[in-house]
Amino acid sequence: MSQPKVSFKYFLRFKKHGTAIWISHLDMVRTFQRIFMRAGLSIVFSEGFNPHPKMVFAVPLPLGASSDCELLEFRLEQERSPDYILQRMRGVCPPGIEIFSVENAERKFTDIRYASYDVYFSREDMEYLPAIVRRFNELDTAVVMKKTKSGEKEKDIKPSVGSVELTDFGIKAVLSVDSENFLGPELFMTALNSVGAQLGLAPVKYEAVARRKMLLQDMKSEF
Amino acid sequence: MVEIDNILPLVSKPGRYSGGEYNICIKDKNAVKLRFAFCFPDSYEIGMSNLGMQILYHCLNSESDVWCERVFAPWTDMEQEMRKNGTPLFAHESRDPVKDFDIVGFTLQYELCYSNVLNMLDLAGIPIYARDRGEECPVIIGGGPCSYNPEPIAEFFDIFSIGEGEEALPELSRLMIEMKENGTYTREAFLRKAASLGGFYVPSLYEVKYNENGSIASFEPIYDDVPAIVKKRVISDFNDPKFIPTKPYMPFIDTVQDRITAEISRGCIRGCRFCQAGHVYRPIRERDVDVISDAAKKTFENTGYSEISLSCLSVSDYTRVDELCDTLLDWTNEKSVSLSLPSLRADSFTRELMEKSGAIRSSGLTFAPEAGTQRLRDVINKCLTEDDLMNAVGIAFDAQKTSVKLYFMNGLPTETDEDTVGIADLAHKVIDKFYATPNRNRHRQPQVTVSVACFVPKPFTPFQWEAQVTRAELERRQKLLRDSIHSRKIRYNYHSADVSYLEAVMARGNRTLAPVIAEAHKRGIKFDAWDEYFDYDKWMECFDACGVSTDFFACREIPEDEILPWDFIDCGVSKKYLLKERHKAYEGKASHSCKDGCGGCGADKMGECICRNQK
Ligand code: SF4
Numbered sequence: 102m103s104q105p106k107v108s109f110k111y112f113l114r115f116k117k118h119g120t121a122i123w124i125s126h127l128d129m130v131r132t133f134q135r136i137f138m139r140a141g142l143s144i145v146f147s148e149g150f151n152p153h154p155k156m157v158f159a160v161p162l163p164l165g166a167s168s169d170c171e172l173l174e175f176r177l178e179q180e181r182s183p184d185y186i187l188q189r190m191r192g193v194c195p196p197g198i199e200i201f202s203v204e205n206a207e208r209k210f211t212d213i214r215y216a217s218y219d220v221y222f223s224r225e226d227m228e229y230l231p232a233i234v235r236r237f238n239e240l241d242t243a244v245v246m247k248k249t250k251s252g253e254k255e256k257d258i259k260p261s262v263g264s265v266e267l268t269d270f271g272i273k274a275v276l277s278v279d280s281e282n283f284l285g286p287e288l289f290m291t292a293l294n295s296v297g298a299q300l301g302l303a304p305v306k307y308e309a310v311a312r313r314k315m316l317l318q319d320m321k322s323e324f
Numbered sequence: 325m326v327e328i329d330n331i332l333p334l335v336s337k338p339g340r341y342s343g344g345e346y347n348i349c350i351k352d353k354n355a356v357k358l359r360f361a362f363c364f365p366d367s368y369e370i371g372m373s374n375l376g377m378q379i380l381y382h383c384l385n386s387e388s389d390v391w392c393e394r395v396f397a398p399w400t401d402m403e404q405e406m407r408k409n410g411t412p413l414f415a416h417e418s419r420d421p422v423k424d425f426d427i428v429g430f431t432l433q434y435e436l437c438y439s440n441v442l443n444m445l446d447l448a449g450i451p452i453y454a455r456d457r458g459e460e461c462p463v464i465i466g467g468g469p470c471s472y473n474p475e476p477i478a479e480f481f482d483i484f485s486i487g488e489g490e491e492a493l494p495e496l497s498r499l500m501i502e503m504k505e506n507g508t509y510t511r512e513a514f515l516r517k518a519a520s521l522g523g524f525y526v527p528s529l530y531e532v533k534y535n536e537n538g539s540i541a542s543f544e545p546i547y548d549d550v551p552a553i554v555k556k557r558v559i560s561d562f563n564d565p566k567f568i569p570t571k572p573y574m575p576f577i578d579t580v581q582d583r584i585t586a587e588i589s590r591g592c593i594r595g596c597r598f599c600q601a602g603h604v605y606r607p608i609r610e611r612d613v614d615v616i617s618d619a620a621k622k623t624f625e626n627t628g629y630s631e632i633s634l635s636c637l638s639v640s641d642y643t644r645v646d647e648l649c650d651t652l653l654d655w656t657n658e659k660s661v662s663l664s665l666p667s668l669r670a671d672s673f674t675r676e677l678m679e680k681s682g683a684i685r686s687s688g689l690t691f692a693p694e695a696g697t698q699r700l701r702d703v704i705n706k707c708l709t710e711d712d713l714m715n716a717v718g719i720a721f722d723a724q725k726t727s728v729k730l731y732f733m734n735g736l737p738t739e740t741d742e743d744t745v746g747i748a749d750l751a752h753k754v755i756d757k758f759y760a761t762p763n764r765n766r767h768r769q770p771q772v773t774v775s776v777a778c779f780v781p782k783p784f785t786p787f788q789w790e791a792q793v794t795r796a797e798l799e800r801r802q803k804l805l806r807d808s809i810h811s812r813k814i815r816y817n818y819h820s821a822d823v824s825y826l827e828a829v830m831a832r833g834n835r836t837l838a839p840v841i842a843e844a845h846k847r848g849i850k851f852d853a854w855d856e857y858f859d860y861d862k863w864m865e866c867f868d869a870c871g872v873s874t875d876f877f878a879c880r881e882i883p884e885d886e887i888l889p890w891d892f893i894d895c896g897v898s899k900k901y902l903l904k905e906r907h908k909a910y911e912g913k914a915s916h917s918c919k920d921g922c923g924g925c926g927a928d929k930m931g932e933c934i935c936r937n938q939k
Contacts, residue, residue: 119344120342120343120344121344122342123332123338123339123342123344123576124339124576125339125577127578128339128576128577128578131576131578132346132576134628134630135346135574135627135628135629136628137628138627138628138629138630139625139626139627139628164333164338165332165333165338193628195344195345195346195576196344197344308330
């Protein structure tokens with residue numbers, strides 16, 4: 102048996118926008134693996150027959166969504182100052198992946214309970230939004246069909262919604278990212294649209310979605 | 325710039341179209357003088373894995389006033405959305421319409437991409453026939469392996485670049501810039517000048533006349549200053565680092581060849597008689613160990629790839645293969661970069677090479693005996709004996725490997741049933757060899773995969789005159805082989821005879837195929853290289869509709885004195901040599917490799933060949 106290696110754990114925070122929003126989760130792992138390589142930083146790999154880099158992204162982001170607040174936890178074989186890591190990595194990222202801070206990982210991603218999203222709509226759809234949002238906020242439950250491994254299941258997503266607010270571009274929504282109650286912007290939209298349907302409205306479709314903040318239990322403090 | 329953000333959410337793998345890959349080349353379009361759209365007429369994944377495209381992208385973008393961008397065939401779901409939205413074919417770097425470019429180049433890697441070429445032109449809003457293009461249209465140029473017989477698609481292209489494009493394409497670009505700057509540019513004037521640059525074929529400047537039986541009666545330039553023979557281009561110095569891309573673009577999505585590809589040689593010393601690559605890429609050149617290693621190291625630093633794969637037709641034929649591996653391993657080990665050598669030959673296979681090559685990590689190995697009996701291997705000049713193969717698999721089994729993949733061909737000239745059954749015999753012997761290896765892996769069963777392609781006669785090979793056997797006969801032989809395999813440890817798969825037949829038609833076709841390909845496009849044929857899209861019956865309907873015989877091109881033995889559609893190309897290897905090799909094949913005689921002495925193929929007149937270092 103080989104000795105368990107000593108390793109050093111860090112977080113990095115990055116923005117994902119522009120063409121990079123089309124990089125899927127799986128491809129992000131490979132993309133970062135190569136960023137680390139180019140930066141000359143040795144990340145720790147899992148042991149075993151098919152070693153993979155020990156990297157964890159905080160909360161899944163849907164393909165096509167941008168974000169200001171992505172988080173990645175990783176381990177290095179050598180101890181490096183966060184500043185050094187940031188400097189090494191900055192120049193070797195693809196366009197649209199913008200690393201803005203690196204820190205020693207002292208907290209846990211499980212502290213993140215909510216994420217705040219800005220959801221953008223076309224002018225036409227904006228007209229229907231006030232009615233839909235008002236009705237949605239009045240309801241006690243919002244049941245949608247959720248795909249699971251064994252087919253579809255009814256689920257009340259209302260407990261997963263922190264808040265929904267109307268803005269001049271569309272909606273600001275705070276949604277749960279707890280593993281139990283995870284609610285992504287897509288399913289949230291399905292729920293909104295079924296409320297819209299009850300009001301006799303055609304479904305609305307967002308044009309863009311951006312994750313703005315990762316939030317703690319109080320829905321105010323940022324991680 | 326076209327708008328695609330609204331359709332990307334609707335298609336599978338939007339990363340195919342989004343652009344923004346690391347190491348792509350972005351220039352200011354107002355600061356460059358020529359825009360080059362480099363098109364790969366197949367999916368993004370296949371195109372991004374192509375080394376030739378990577379090299380030419382690099383060479384064109386090394387010119388400060390040229391901006392070369394990538395274009396791929398949009399997958400069918402994307403095409404549907406694009407057509408619905410009126411979105412034209414666009415280049416990935418700038419998302420500008422391909423129609424707005426100065427030169428649009430297609431790399432033609434296999435015959436089955438022709439329908440995609442037309443579909444891409446159509447999607448770009450460019451007339452598919454060269455004769456219908458006006459002054460405002462980009463100049464459409466083709467290159468790559470299929471340009472060694474460009475005739476079936478000649479009427480769709482303005483120019484073909486014959487041979488290596490590293491210097492030729494920048495030259496052509498400079499000619500266009502110059503003519504546009506000094507006001508002499510018209511489409512016609514440009515094509516005329518391009519024809520005399522050397523290595524460029526302008527189909528519209530040649531007239532073809534046919535005999536009553538459909539064969540070519542004459543093939544001549546229509547102007548005196550247009551060369552009757554187009555000589556392929558070969559780069560001036562294979563060791564010049566300026567031709568080696570060290571900042572390759574890197575896809576985000578998973579593709580076939582997502583690693584460092586280090587090209588170590590061009591051409592092949594063997595001269596297998598069915599192999600086009602082995603002939604048209606001559607003269608044989610080997611890149612210096614240091615040049616290869618330095619470029620690979622730079623590429624590593626610029627990419628962060630963790631694997632290097634050596635590219636050439638046969639790695640173990642590289643003269644200093646051990647030195648090369650050691651030089652690479654010197655720094656790759658330390659950086660945890662792995663090395664992989666594809667295409668190891670069974671007759672130069674050693675334990676040492678296997679260990680260095682990364683093959684040691686995989687559970688299986690691949691060899692290509694190509695034919696089932698020694699007689700037929702002599703005919704095709706595959707100088708590999710049964711002993712070589714047994715020796716090689718013995719080494720592999722001794723090193724605990726359990727699976728071996730063997731490549732063969734069916735329908736080779738002079739092939740008999742004995743040869744076909746010989747494939748099964750050889751596979752059984754490999755299984756026997758496993759059990760006769762004392763130090764074999766005792767935990768797992770052996771597995772031999774027999775993979776059989778169909779022979780397709782290709783231009784510029786000693787077998788270019790041969791008839792392809794009929795589809796029915798090919799299928800009979802495929803079945804005979806299946807019935808001859810008695811072990812469940814042997815897995816057998818084979819290529820479709822239908823696909824190979826169409827390949828043969830296209831490979832040896834002439835200009836009379838143009839209306840058929842245009843018809844195929846009109847009927848929605850595309851992505852022929854994909855099983856799920858290839859539709860043999862639909863293709864045959866197109867041939868029927870145009871009154872063109874397929875057997876004439878595929879199944880006819882061409883008389884040696886007949887004018888071949890590709891005779892106007894000088895690829896280095898002489899027709900005399902090909903004929904000599906053909907006759908030797910019928911005598912059942914193999915030829916020695918170029919390492920044992922120059923066979924006089926003629927390619928050395930194109931530039932430095934390995935035979936010059938043989939003193
Ligand atoms: S010129 Fe001679 S050594 Fe060179 S490829 Fe031809 S036969 Fe081989």
